[in-house]
Amino acid sequence: MAKKKKTGSRRTVLAIDIGGSHVKLMTDTGRTRREFVSGPTLSAKMMVRKVRALTRDWSYDVVSVGYPGPVVHDRPLREPHNLGRGWTGFDFGKAFGVPTKVVNDALMQAIGGYQGGRMLFLGLGTGLGSAMIVDGIPEPMELGHLPYRKGKTFEDYVGAAGLAQLGRKKWRRAVDDVLERLFAALEPDYIMLGGGNADKVDHPPRNVRFGDNANAFEGGFRMWKKGRGRRIRQARRP
Numbered sequence: 001m002a003k004k005k006k007t008g009s010r011r012t013v014l015a016i017d018i019g020g021s022h023v024k025l026m027t028d029t030g031r032t033r034r035e036f037v038s039g040p041t042l043s044a045k046m047m048v049r050k051v052r053a054l055t056r057d058w059s060y061d062v063v064s065v066g067y068p069g070p071v072v073h074d075r076p077l078r079e080p081h082n083l084g085r086g087w088t089g090f091d092f093g094k095a096f097g098v099p100t101k102v103v104n105d106a107l108m109q110a111i112g113g114y115q116g117g118r119m120l121f122l123g124l125g126t127g128l129g130s131a132m133i134v135d136g137i138p139e140p141m142e143l144g145h146l147p148y149r150k151g152k153t154f155e156d157y158v159g160a161a162g163l164a165q166l167g168r169k170k171w172r173r174a175v176d177d178v179l180e181r182l183f184a185a186l187e188p189d190y191i192m193l194g195g196g197n198a199d200k201v202d203h204p205p206r207n208v209r210f211g212d213n214a215n216a217f218e219g220g221f222r223m224w225k226k227g228r229g230r231r232i233r234q235a236r237r238p
Contacts, residue, residue: 011061015220016051018067018105020082020126020160021196023047026214027060028221043086044076048095063096064220066105068129070142074102082126101223104140105216107131109194111138112219113211120188121211124175125195128155132186143182154178163197172202179205 017024023042024035036050069087070077076087093100103111106129110121114133123129128144144155156162157174166174179191183205193201194211201210212218 011224012059013062013064013221013224014055014058014060015064015108015217016066017108017216017220018047018065018080018083019196020068020080023050024216025051025055026217026220027058028217030058033217038083040082041084043084044090044092045086045095046084048092052096060098062098062224063092063100064108064223065092065100065102066108066216066220067102068105068127070140071102071104074100076102103138103223104131105129106194107138107140108219108223109211109216110192110219111222112215112217113192113194115190115192115209117189118187120182120186120191122179122182122191122193123195124158124193124197124201125160127159129195132188148178160197163200168200172200175201176205179208183207 013028015026015028019038021038022035023038024033026033034054036054038047067076067080067087068082069080074093075089075091079085079087092102106121106123109123109129110119110131110133113121117135119133121129121131121133122143130141130143132139132141144159145153148154148157157166158171158178162174163171182188183191190207190209192209192211193204194215198210
């Protein structure tokens with residue numbers, strides 16, 4: 001837990017990115033990444049215990065959590081598809097003992113990689129995360145569970161299970177088709193791809209960009225910047 005700092009000193013943010021295979025951690029001061037395996041038996045209480053154990057030598061004042069599912073008022077609305085039970089309604093602020101903000105994990109990555117305009121973020125990982133930011137206004141989405149083909153969802157095809165079942169060549173074709181459909185339906189200026197399998201996409205359509213692996217952490221840090229409110233400050237272009 002964070003040690004108290006003198007009034008006026010800069011607060012340290014701990015960002016936690018909860019994924020279907022790993023939970024990743026970083027503070028905005030140390031910038032050292034740590035992680036542990038998640039998986040289908042990981043509960044919210046277990047996750048907090050592991051984070052606290054892994055950060056015993058770190059000091060932080062506030063926490064940002066990227067959760068793989070819908071979030072309302074900083075608490076998970078539903079149980080995650082790829083983790084254990086006990087997440088719905090969980091009070092992370094009480095568990096960590098410091099002020100905590102919780103958003104959908106795809107939205108946290110989107111905030112970290114936003115470059116202005118109308119951006120759709122898609123996270124190609126264990127599942128399919130999604131979020132949209134329109135002129136600085138963030139909106140979490142659940143596109144991965146929409147029906148797609150043969151009674152299956154977008155996530156069934158372009159998530160990790162789809163990659164394993166289809167093989168890389170057919171999976172890439174499915175990803176290209178999903179991108180084309182979402183461009184037509186949502187009319188973003190560009191789509192940003194993130195997640196552990198984004199680097200397997202080859203020759204993406206025009207106006208598709210690749211996010212940095214550190215965008216989830218950067219998004220968690222930006223969530224605590226003063227004056228952000230509901231509007232995201234445009235990222236500086238490289």
